[in-house]
Amino acid sequence: MTEPLLDIRGLTKSFGALVATDDVSLTLRPGEIHALIGPNGAGKSTLIKQIAGGLPSDAGEVWFAGQNVTKLTTVARSRAGLGRTFQISSLAMEFTVLQNAVLGALGQRGTIWRFFSPVMKNPELRAAAMAALERVGLADHAGTRTAELSHGQRRLLEVAVALTLKPRVFLMDEPMAGLGAEGSKGLTTFLDDLRREAPILLVEHDMDAVFALADRISVLVYGKVIATGTAEQIKSNRDVREAYLGEEEAL
Amino acid sequence: MTRESLINTALFLMLPLTAGAAWMLDEPFIITLATKVAILALAGVGLNIALGLGGLVSLGHAAFFGIGGYAMGILAHHAQNYTPLMEAPFLIEGTNAMPIIWLVAVIAGALAALAIGALSLRTSGVYFIMITLAFGQMLYYFAISWPAYGGEDGLSIYVRNGFPGLNTLDPVQFFAIAFVILAVTLFAAGRLAASAFGLALSAARQNAVRVETVGLSPYRLRLLAFVISGAITALAGALFADLNRFVSPTMFSWQMSGEIMIFVILGGVGRLYGPVAGAALFILLEHVLGGLSDFWHVYLGILLLLVVLFARGGMIGSLAGREVAHD
Numbered sequence: 001m002t003e004p005l006l007d008i009r010g011l012t013k014s015f016g017a018l019v020a021t022d023d024v025s026l027t028l029r030p031g032e033i034h035a036l037i038g039p040n041g042a043g044k045s046t047l048i049k050q051i052a053g054g055l056p057s058d059a060g061e062v063w064f065a066g067q068n069v070t071k072l073t074t075v076a077r078s079r080a081g082l083g084r085t086f087q088i089s090s091l092a093m094e095f096t097v098l099q100n101a102v103l104g105a106l107g108q109r110g111t112i113w114r115f116f117s118p119v120m121k122n123p124e125l126r127a128a129a130m131a132a133l134e135r136v137g138l139a140d141h142a143g144t145r146t147a148e149l150s151h152g153q154r155r156l157l158e159v160a161v162a163l164t165l166k167p168r169v170f171l172m173d174e175p176m177a178g179l180g181a182e183g184s185k186g187l188t189t190f191l192d193d194l195r196r197e198a199p200i201l202l203v204e205h206d207m208d209a210v211f212a213l214a215d216r217i218s219v220l221v222y223g224k225v226i227a228t229g230t231a232e233q234i235k236s237n238r239d240v241r242e243a244y245l246g247e248e249e250a251l
Numbered sequence: 252m253t254r255e256s257l258i259n260t261a262l263f264l265m266l267p268l269t270a271g272a273a274w275m276l277d278e279p280f281i282i283t284l285a286t287k288v289a290i291l292a293l294a295g296v297g298l299n300i301a302l303g304l305g306g307l308v309s310l311g312h313a314a315f316f317g318i319g320g321y322a323m324g325i326l327a328h329h330a331q332n333y334t335p336l337m338e339a340p341f342l343i344e345g346t347n348a349m350p351i352i353w354l355v356a357v358i359a360g361a362l363a364a365l366a367i368g369a370l371s372l373r374t375s376g377v378y379f380i381m382i383t384l385a386f387g388q389m390l391y392y393f394a395i396s397w398p399a400y401g402g403e404d405g406l407s408i409y410v411r412n413g414f415p416g417l418n419t420l421d422p423v424q425f426f427a428i429a430f431v432i433l434a435v436t437l438f439a440a441g442r443l444a445a446s447a448f449g450l451a452l453s454a455a456r457q458n459a460v461r462v463e464t465v466g467l468s469p470y471r472l473r474l475l476a477f478v479i480s481g482a483i484t485a486l487a488g489a490l491f492a493d494l495n496r497f498v499s500p501t502m503f504s505w506q507m508s509g510e511i512m513i514f515v516i517l518g519g520v521g522r523l524y525g526p527v528a529g530a531a532l533f534i535l536l537e538h539v540l541g542g543l544s545d546f547w548h549v550y551l552g553i554l555l556l557l558v559v560l561f562a563r564g565g566m567i568g569s570l571a572g573r574e575v576a577h578d
Contacts, residue, residue: 053463054460074460078466094453103450104465106450107466107467114446117447164465165465
């Protein structure tokens with residue numbers, strides 16, 4: 001068994017009396033997609049925030065590539081290679097699509113302390129940004145203002161910016177949300193290939209996508225992981241059916 | 252050429268054309284007004300890097316303007332009295348050479364901005380406004396209570412400081428100095444906005460979380476922007492003191508901070524030439540309306556209200572339309 005790249009050990013977070021994350025442990029191994037599912041309010045986004053930085057944990061540790069990153073800032077974790085996408089698109093809305101992608105390429109290369117040469121004319125950064133946009137199919141919109149993109153296109157741009165970071169692990173918070181059936185299918189195919197570049201911790205509500213993609217699935221309910229296993233194991237797990245899948249019998 | 256760059260060119264030429272025409276008509280007062288516009292615009296260009304590009308609403312930029320003013324005042328005061336600034340541990344003499352005064356002003360402004368910024372930037376929003384205001388007021392009262400350099404009365408410098416090869420007392424030549432500095436700073440500020448640093452700083456204004464996620468620290472970006480901003484405003488302060496041959500605590504007052512901010516807002520926040528347009532309009536109003544009524548600030552207030560309510564891009568925004576992306 002390969003060494004996990006991301007190893008979450010006993011993470012806990014409470015907001016007053018509400019325990020949002022309750023002793024969660026899970027791992028992400030090279031080459032896999034590990035899906036995190038759970039009903040609304042189960043604490044999925046809280047957990048992603050604790051892993052990516054920005055929300056300190058009450059207890060537990062986050063190990064990334066053999067290094068304890070629990071105390072590191074969001075910036076340091078991004079530098080180390082955690083590439084995150086957001087549930088609610090978090091982009092520079094006044095920028096063009098290309099500018100957002102160049103910003104990602106810039107962060108990854110650490111060439112930020114340049115004050116005099118025009119950044120948008122830097123061939124290396126442009127090439128890296130365009131390559132990422134092409135992969136998600138946004139190359140034709142490179143000159144569009146981000147604020148003018150459709151909701152689905154913004155989701156794709158989130159993914160493209162994450163690609164420019166060349167992360168060692170992807171943390172994706174509901175990348176399919178709002179994409180529509182067609183878009184979801186396209187992104188599913190894309191993520192299926194992407195796992196070979198870096199493993200993906202995928203929070204997703206789209207069950208078709210989850211069952212098609214995930215090597216392993218963890219189910220989070222009220223901040224607790226109630227089960228971890230393959231798609232088949234999860235589908236047949238009684239607790240999971242009761243707590244979660246039962247509500248969506250149509251699946 | 253886009254409409255905005257046409258407007259910028261017109262604004263850029265407006266100052267030397269005005270000064271040139273006034274020189275031919277032998278109207279030194281108009282030349283002095285044009286010089287004042289150039290210097291105040293320079294202060295605004297400084298603030299605009301923090302406010303427009305970085306989204307840092309500083310109500311304490313008079314601190315840097317005043318530091319620049321006192322850098323000139325203190326150095327020139329010692330030079331004109333033939334007293335050394337400091338004797339131990341080593342001798343520092345005053346000076347009346349503009350280039351040295353500018354250098355001291357820029358360094359002092361940058362250091363002050365580093366200290367003030369390092370503390371203020373830990374807050375945001377209304378707290379940032381308040382803490383920058385507080386620093387400005389601290390320096391204001393410090394200047395008032397410092398008798399060695401004139402206290403409340405300020406310092407008068409009888410002869411304008413010198414620049415090698417120029418007669419700085421000639422209004423046109425002093426205008427040329429101020430204008431060239433403004434032009435060079437505008438060029439540098441334009442390059443800065445389009446640089447890697449400018450892109451990241453602008454992104455930090457729009458969405459700080461996004462910037463962190465790509466592995467950049469918004470705090471460090473903002474701090475450096477604040478330092479550059481403070482240094483430029485301090486340089487403007489040194490020139491302003493030389494224009495008046497007088498420096499007083501008024502340069503540190505919060506009204507001064509407000510005026511610099513008004514230049515930026517009137518002209519257009521984040522627009523490169525916004526402060527030039529804003530300072531020109533402000534001085535024009537001061538002299539046209541000020542001639543009609545002592546209460547001209549009422550009209551300025553109404554104008555500012557209209558700009559904020561209906562023309563968020565300021566004068567340049569209304570004339571040139573929405574900002575064109577740098578691509």
